[in-house]
Amino acid sequence: MFEAATILSLIDEEERELAFPHFDLEDAWILGSALRESARERGLPVVIGISLGEARVFHTALPGSSADNDEWLERKARVARRYGRSSYGVGMLFRSRDQDFDTHSRLDPSVFAAAGGVFPILIAGVGMVGTVGVSGLPQADDHALVVEHLRAHLASRR
Incomplete structure (x- = not known):
């Protein structure tokens, strides 16, 4: 199993790699729809949201997901918006420092969750303009699903 610093290094690279030249409502629909179809085909019990x-410009829930997943998605999105990076990256940053996010961030854990699954939508030369997220799987899997589809969407734009 990877330690937090190793995982954080991989996440840092993903965050550098996955910047778009632009991202608009049409991109949100295409990305969200691809995520939904992939999750549906795999039988994943997730909610998907893009802001x-x-x-909120895209939202869907698949069978097996619940309102709890919606709440987790929003809490993770708040972390991504506040820190300007993936919710998984924030969690691993705290873990790499041997800190607990819920304690050391001094943020209300009922409002903020530094668990994997929400990734910033980054525009090259601009910064973060939104978020895309998944909730319903183990945090590393939520994160990986989002990264997989961000990579595919970015590759389709080249």
């Missing part, structure tokens, strides 16, 4: 700024 641009403060606007």
Whole structure:
């Protein structure tokens, strides 16, 4: 099993790699729809959400997911928005320092969750403009599903 610093290094690379030249509502629909179809085909019990700024522009729930997954998704998205990086990256940053996010961030854990699954939508030369996230799987799997589809969407734009 990887230690937190090793995982954090991989996440840092993903965050550098996955910046778009632009991202709009059409991109949100295409990315969200691809995530949904992939999750449906795999029988994954997840919710998927994409936001641009403060606007929720895509949301779906698949069989087996629940309102709890929606709440986790929002808590993880708040972490990504606050820190400007993936919720998994934030969690691993704290773990790599032998700190517990819930204690050391001094943020309300009922509002913020540094668990994997929400990734910033990054525009090259601009920064973060939104988030894309999944909730319903173990955190590493939530994160990996989002990264897989961000990579595919970015590759389709080249």
